[in-house]
Amino acid sequence: MPKKGLLERLRDGVVTGDGGYVMALEKRGFVKAGNWTPEAVIEHPEAVKQLHREFLLAGSDVLQTFTFFSTDDMLDIKNGQKFSCSQLNDNACRLAHEVAAEGDALVAGGITHSQAYLQGKGKAEVQAVARAQLAALMKNKVDFLIVEYYNIIEEIEWAIEEAKKCGLPVAASMCIGKEGDVTGVSPGDCAVRMARAGADVVGVNCLFDPIMTIDAIRLMKEALDAQGLRPFLMTQPNGFFSTGTDRYGYLSCPEYPLALESRTVTRFDVHKYARAAYDLGVRYIGGCCGFEPYHVRAIAEELAEERGKLPASSAKHEPWGAGIWNSKYQFISARANREHWENLVPATGRPGPASSHFKELQ
C-alpha cells in the first residue's frame, strides 16, 4: 500500500517531526562543530542510521535526510570539498529511506541556505545552488521537501520557488524569532511571503527555544489569517533555552555550541511545547538542534490521543514518570506521578539560580 503523503497526513491529523541531527551527531563524535556538514552519511553511515531509527521509534512520522549545509559552496569552505553535495545527498537519501521503510515514516529531503546569497550573487546563482541540492533529493525519490534554516526572507523565497518546480509538497521554515529576519522583516510578513512563494507548510525551526518559537509562530498565524492564507504550520524549535537572546537566538549564548547542556529542555517541557503548538493550530510539530529522541517521544506521548497511538519506544517509558513506582527507594517512587514532573522547576545543579522561565507556557 502506498504511504499516505504529507499533506494528507496534515489534513487528517498531526505529524510528528524528528529532532536535531548535527548537534546529536557532534556529541557522538561524527560531526565537527563549526562545520556542521554531513560527511557522516559516508564516513559513519551506521551512526546516522541509528539516529534515524531512534527518532522513528520515538514517534517521528518524518525522517529528514541528513543533508544540512550540503551545498557545494559551503562544503568547499568547510571541508575542502572532500565530498560533493551530490555524493552526500545520495547517501543521505539512501540511509533515510532504509530506516523509513522500517516503519511508516516519510522521507523529507532537506535543503539549507548557501554562501551564494550573502556573497551577493543574485537570484539565478542562488537558485542554481538550490537546484544542485534538490537534484540528488529528487533522483532519490524523497516524499517531500523541507527548505529550512534561512534567516533572510528573500533568500528563502527564491529557494521555495526553485523547490516548487520539483512538484513535491514544500515545507518552508525560517530560523527566526518574534523579532523577525535579520533584515528586519517581521515573522508575520515572512510567513505571508513564504506562503505566497508557494510553500505548502510554513513555520520556524532552530535557533530559538520552544517558548520563543511559539511566540514566533503565533505572529505568523495572525498575519496569515489576516491575509486569508491557510498553509499548514510547522515548528521545529531548539531543545535549548534561549530566553533573552537577540535575533540570532542561541548562537548568541556564550555556551553555544559546546556547553549548552545546562540549557537543555526536559521531556516535560516538551509536553508543554507540543500542547501549546497543537492548540495554536500547528500540525507539523518536531524539533531541531538539541531535540534528542526522548524529546520527540514526549511530543508523540503528549499527542497520543490526537495521533491515535503511542510510539514504539513508549514500551520502555510510562508517561509522566509512572514507571518509577517500583523504585526500591520510597523517596523516588513518590515521584511516580504527573503532578511532580509537571510542576518541577529543574535546578541546573550549579551554584546560581535555577531555570524557571518555562513557566511562561503554563
Ligand SMILES: [Zn+2]
Ligand atoms: Zn537546528
